[in-house]
Amino acid sequence: MNRQRALAVTAAGAIATALSLAAGAAPASAEILDAKAEEARAELTGNVSQGLISELQDTFGLTESEAYDRLAVEDVAADLLDEVPADLDASYAGLWVSDDADEIFVATTDAAETNRLRAEGATPVLVEHDLATLEDAAAAVSPIAVDGYYGNYVDVVSNTLVVEAADAATAADVIEAAGIDPSLVTVAETEAPQTYFVRGGDSYIVENSWRCSVGFAVRQGSTPGFVTAGHCGSTGDQVTSGEAAPGTFRNSVFPSSDRAWVAVGSSEPLYDDVNMYSGTRDVANASQAAVGSSVCRSGSTTGWHCGSIQAFNQTVNYAEGSVYGMTRTNVCAEPGDSGGSFISGNSAQGMTSGGSGNCSSGGTTYFQPIGPALSAWGLTLVTS
Numbered sequence: 001m002n003r004q005r006a007l008a009v010t011a012a013g014a015i016a017t018a019l020s021l022a023a024g025a026a027p028a029s030a031e032i033l034d035a036k037a038e039e040a041r042a043e044l045t046g047n048v049s050q051g052l053i054s055e056l057q058d059t060f061g062l063t064e065s066e067a068y069d070r071l072a073v074e075d076v077a078a079d080l081l082d083e084v085p086a087d088l089d090a091s092y093a094g095l096w097v098s099d100d101a102d103e104i105f106v107a108t109t110d111a112a113e114t115n116r117l118r119a120e121g122a123t124p125v126l127v128e129h130d131l132a133t134l135e136d137a138a139a140a141v142s143p144i145a146v147d148g149y150y151g152n153y154v155d156v157v158s159n160t161l162v163v164e165a166a167d168a169a170t171a172a173d174v175i176e177a178a179g180i181d182p183s184l185v186t187v188a189e190t191e192a193p194q195t196y197f198v199r200g201g202d203s204y205i206v207e208n209s210w211r212c213s214v215g216f217a218v219r220q221g222s223t224p225g226f227v228t229a230g231h232c233g234s235t236g237d238q239v240t241s242g243e244a245a246p247g248t249f250r251n252s253v254f255p256s257s258d259r260a261w262v263a264v265g266s267s268e269p270l271y272d273d274v275n276m277y278s279g280t281r282d283v284a285n286a287s288q289a290a291v292g293s294s295v296c297r298s299g300s301t302t303g304w305h306c307g308s309i310q311a312f313n314q315t316v317n318y319a320e321g322s323v324y325g326m327t328r329t330n331v332c333a334e335p336g337d338s339g340g341s342f343i344s345g346n347s348a349q350g351m352t353s354g355g356s357g358n359c360s361s362g363g364t365t366y367f368q369p370i371g372p373a374l375s376a377w378g379l380t381l382v383t384s
Helices: 028-044 050-060 064-091 111-119 131-141 168-178 370-377
Strands: 092-097 104-108 123-126 149-155 160-165 185-189 203-206 210-213 216-220 223-228 238-242 247-253 259-264 273-275 280-282 294-299 303-318 321-329 341-344 347-358 362-369
Touching: 028 064, 028 111, 028 123, 050 064, 050 294, 050 303, 064 092, 064 104, 064 111, 064 294, 092 131, 104 111, 111 123, 131 149, 131 160, 131 168, 131 303, 149 168, 160 168, 168 185, 216 259, 216 370, 223 247, 223 370, 247 370, 259 370, 294 347, 303 347, 303 362, 321 347, 347 370, 362 370
Parallel strands: 104 123, 160 185
Antiparallel strands: 092 104, 149 160, 149 303, 203 210, 203 238, 216 223, 223 259, 238 247, 247 259, 273 280, 294 303, 294 341, 303 321, 321 362, 341 347, 347 362
């Protein structure tokens, strides 16, 4: 893979410098990443559907070979995301894939860690704030109740806490009420988010009244069912019709989180795939994809759409209450897509929660990561 390395990354409110070698000398991290990506690509060849390759080509404007390259780098990034935070500990400030997915950045506050990061195939980025500091600030602003305050998330690329609000004055009130350092914050003026009420992506009707979408097939012991969004139904609500099998909401959490699982009849078949509305996508695991990775969403209103992961641990202030720990994407969605599948490659990521915008003009959509639902309720993801 051909790589063009940026020598510097500048962010508002932070000093972020890519620590590369002298001009004209290829950084060791590029060679190591190339080797890891080639190994990942060899494993992907023959194991990735042509549908996935085609959608990456359409979404990101890639050739078939470049689509395989992107998936390979994203696989390497997912492995590093699982390993690097614990290795760097207090100096860790985030990991992300570059826009064209030919580079993996890892931010740190400790210049002494740069050689170790290069040895892993990552491009080190020296920043001012460690991730724990920004997450502490996020925890301080999350419970603030101010009209026009819509949420927050840590942007690892800019090394800031982004506070989303109707206007700058509202954001200033939130920052003051939380008692955090304003230099940690970037303000984003946004629209109010809304929840989207309405095999992954298929429709179901709750209590003969409203429609949502299936996330992923799961089992709790021998009991089959599926995960979806918590705002789609309360514990005890009945799934009465739709493409999904009839069932009962066994557990549901909303707000604070936005997750639920529905138990269906013991004889109902469970499928290890997601409805792409032009075919299906196999689900192989629930490995978390890195920021910058490609991700696609399936829902019963708008079908199949793709984009990128933008941030983890987003706080979203819906009219119904605040939810925490969401993942932010630039994938569009509309009412009725709620609960539907978010998947990166063949890895289940989570269930559609809500957002703003639409699939005509584009928008922002948040998903509930699948991990907390699986672990909280002892669920096993049905995989291929």
